[in-house]
Amino acid sequence: MVQQARAARTRQLLMRAAAQTFAEEGFVAASLSTISSRAGVSSGALHFHFESKQVLARAVEETAARAISRITRQAEASDVSLLQRLVDATHALMHSLxxxxxxxxxxxxxxxxxxxxEALDLRGQWQHWVEQLLVAAAAKGELADGIGPEEACAAVLAATVGFEVLGSTDPRWVARSTLRHYWEFMLPRLAPQDTLPALVPCGTAPAPAPACPGAGAVSVCPHPQETD
Known part of the structure; x- marks a missing residue:
């Protein structure tokens, strides 16, 4: 049992070291020697757990894909409108990033x-969920007149994927305040006017920071700890 726990810990150390190296250097430039050194294990231990850099990359991608699935499942299970679920899921995704x-x-x-x-398409996974949710929102009358799910999806994906890419070098792009400002700008264009007071652009889900003061006008959703 102790040996199994040690092996699981070594595997996690290697995967996180690989993730750090891939995030900083990209897949092509990342070397197995850098990964094993960063994890504090021997090259032999690395090859015992992961036979190649491709296998390591796949393990990282699968873990990230499961994280996206958890985020979307939690949003789907929440007792809020479909647009609010979208807002909450984008906040959860940016926080994970x-x-x-x-x-x-x-x-x-x-x-x-x-x-x-053989790479997993994480952006495609996110896109599929956003598309499905916005189609359902349109069917329920949760989108403003003249706004179709396709154009709404394009606007949301362009922003969230853009934040993800820019956030890889500047964490301000995935900060809660950045996404709050985006939703303050976007929700009045996506949602019917009579539903806006119930929408919370800083998200309704628990966050590491103090919770948003509650539903209210879209333009008022301060987090006192944030600086813009």
Missing amino acids: EADVVVRAGFELAGTTPRRS
């Missing part, structure tokens, strides 16, 4: 050029 190097690295690997043939 900011706080979890494995999620960051998963997206970094998704954008690797040349693209690995």
Whole structure:
């Protein structure tokens, strides 16, 4: 049992070291010697757990994909409107990108050029969920008149994927305040006017920072600890 626990810990150390290296250097430039050194284990231990850099990258991507699935499942289970679920999920995703190097690295690997043939499409996974949610929102009358799910999806994806890419070098792009400002700007264009007071652009889900003071006008959603 002790040996199994030690092996699991070594595997986690290696995967996080790989994620850190992939996030900083990209897949092509990352070396197994750098990863094993960063994890504090021998090259032999690395090869025992992961036979190649491709296998390591796949493990990182699969972990990041599971994190995205958890975020979207939690949003789907919440007792709020569909647009609020979208807002909450984007906040959860940006927080994961900011706080979890494995999620960051998963997206970094998704954008690797040349693209690995077996790479998971994390952006495609996110896109599919956003598309499905906005189609359902349109069917329920949660989108403003004249706004279709396709154009709404394009606007949300362009922003969230853009924040993800820019956030890889500047964490301000995935900060809670950045996303709050985006939703303060976007929600009045996406949602019917009579639903705006119930929408919370800084998200309704628990966050590391103090919770938002509650639902209210879209333009008023301060977090006292944030500086803009």
